[in-house]
Amino acid sequence: MLGQLVYDRLEQAAQFSRPGPGVTRLFLSAEHKQVAILIKEWMEQAGLETEMDATGNIVGRDEKARNGAPTLIMGSHQDTVVSGGKYDGMLGVALPITVVGDLYKRKIDLPFGIEIVAFGDEEGTRFQSTLVGSRALAGTFDPAALDAMDDNGVTVRTALQDFGCTPDSIPSLKRSRKNTLGFLEVHIEQGPVLEGRNLPVGIVTALTGIERHRVVIKGKASHAGTTPMDHRQDALLAAADIVHKVNQVCRETEGMVGVVGKLEVSPNAVNVIPDSVDLTIELRAPERAVRVNGRGAILSALGGIAQNRAVAINADQTYEAEGVPCADWMMNGLEAAITQHNIRPLRLFSGAGHDGLAMHDLCDIGMLFVRCKDGLSHHPDEAITAEDADIAAQVLATYLQNLAQFCSKLAG
Template sequence: MSYSFEQAAEQAWQWLETVARFSEIQNPQRNGVTRQCATPEHRATLDALTTWMRDLGMSVRQDNGANLIGRYASSNPDARTLLLGSHQDTVPNGGKYDGIMGVMLPLVLVKYLRQNRIELPFHIDVVAFSDEEGSRFSSTLLGSKVLAGTFDSNMLYATDDAGVTLKQALEDFGCHPERIVEDRYAPEDVIAFIETHIEQGPQLELENLPVGVVSAITGIERHQLTIHGLAGHAGTVPMHVRQDSLVGAAGVIRLVDALCRETEELVGVVGKIENAPNGVNVIPQTTTLSIELRSPQDKVRRRAREQLLEQIDASLTASRLTFDHVLTYEQSAVQCSEWLSRELEGAVQDSGITLRVLFSGAGHDGLAMQSLCDIGMLFLRCEGGVSHHPSEAINPEDLTTAVEVLANVCRRLAKRHDSV
């Protein structure tokens, strides 16, 4: 009797439940999961993954960036490698599926292939990236940068809240940070990287679809805007002569919201605001706010930036306010590989699922991996689009679909290999 996709999905569910217990604070349903890089919880996760990988006949290694890599080897030792995986770490009080689900699904894919004696003309390396979220060291994409060969050694001196450097944490975890450069994959040895991840948004659920294919990973930019007005007594300064920085900020917030609503493939938010002197009876003099813009098309995002800054200048000048502006962060969008996306799209349709292509509004390890190889992503719907929260949830039946799609992708890539 063959091993089914349903059995594989049930195994993934059990493993996800097990790993959810590897958290700084217990009771994942109420308190969420907190699992950071190079911590006892990270070690417990890698120990469990190592056991499961070895039980599947995989060779296992931990690299010097604290990534865990399990290989399901082809009978051809000189074959190229398909990389599958995601990150093991979470945000503080995060959910049970963000990241780690993209490790478990490739593992049960391997179990499906092994149990059904399906041989492939390429190796499969399943990767549990050490740190994508950057919660402990603000070291976003640490693990994937190591594999891609773009890790900046200066990051080794970043510290956590306790003053421990990333270098020390990695050494304590059994790594040799000075040898990270040796852990880069050779581009000629890699076919592609595919990540399976919860959508972190509501689109698939709204359309009653279990999975979707990602076209691009969003570009992001962040700004700090400081608005200068004039403080005064709130009871004695007439309204028509006030220079209220907070009122100016309110206008900026409306401009950001309106522009993003009117522009396709653009989202944005004013997520942080600070006000001074912040007294109940004092006209605000200085208001500082953050502005974030995201789009899968860099030209859309940059054009929106120019338009927004022009609107802000006109609005604040009309209110006799001045401002300082700093672009604090910019990450270009990454387009998923066209050929690989076509194979993913075909794999979804092979499963009898209506195809939905959407872009990712969040960052992922593909942002780093695209420096190494072609990338693709498969999204799995999550309840209410909720992510980075203890109530993060998925439909167990969708795991079945995801395993089938991954198996279909492998079949398609094997055919592609044979035709070359």
């Protein structure tokens, strides 16, 4: 069973971790170096030629890719959060390598090149920068990111050099738009949807767009014992209204999630009415229009809340990143492959960011989600089953063999 081999490989890779609970494997760390050797071994066993590139990506290419044929790039990230799991990222490295190796072993020829990449850095755990490897491939890498520092004051540039990489040659990593068919990532869902529907895999429709707001509420501090209840300008009460409003709008809006994740209450004392609250609102939706409507519903409610609670409320948008859609031809191809394996093809969006956000600047992207236990990730208990890995492997093998009929770059 191919899934068992994928599963065993993930166990092997998980050994390369900083001591402590779960898997901790940071960008350009000793563990990154060790797992790179293992990944290269897998790639070589699959018949790919390997290299470590200027950003610490481990790259494997078949002969067609090396000779400049139209190429499908697959892969995911090798790095983890602190005390993360064995599957986030590494599944999307081990699984396509194993599938491609098996196709070659069975002498199945694909009419396009294959490149598999284990990106160095997606989680952004060590440095403030993230997506270094995928941005390099897309040609959107900002050299200023080389100056980002880790907690010990080591810059990305120095860490790359110590790793044996040559940061100056990062611009040369840009892939050819013309020769790149697309980027496909296999990833655990990191949510409970597939498990809830009893499905092993699902088709990702888009990577979510994200926006954040800072909201400042000004009320009036006064004695918590002597101020009558109807004379209060309690900023925290207004904050509570906003928390509920965000939750209500998101629950009523299909395709959007949101949270008030951070509150700073002042003076934050047991016997004083709160006079100010600083809070954040984060909204995520794959479709811009949905997010903009949701934002409107929330922000337009602030005036009423302010009046009700006799406080002043100020909101500023601090961050916005557009969502990225997956390509129709890749979704359709995955749907056909999943259907061929007698599984109901479910489409769902990704509420988390992935390397596809950067790769989208280069080429069409697609993602296959794999069910994970309890929807849990970024946690030592993150888990999948060998059976699900096997289904995902079969779906991917079918997808690759069908690809020509869905890809206009190949069909044309």
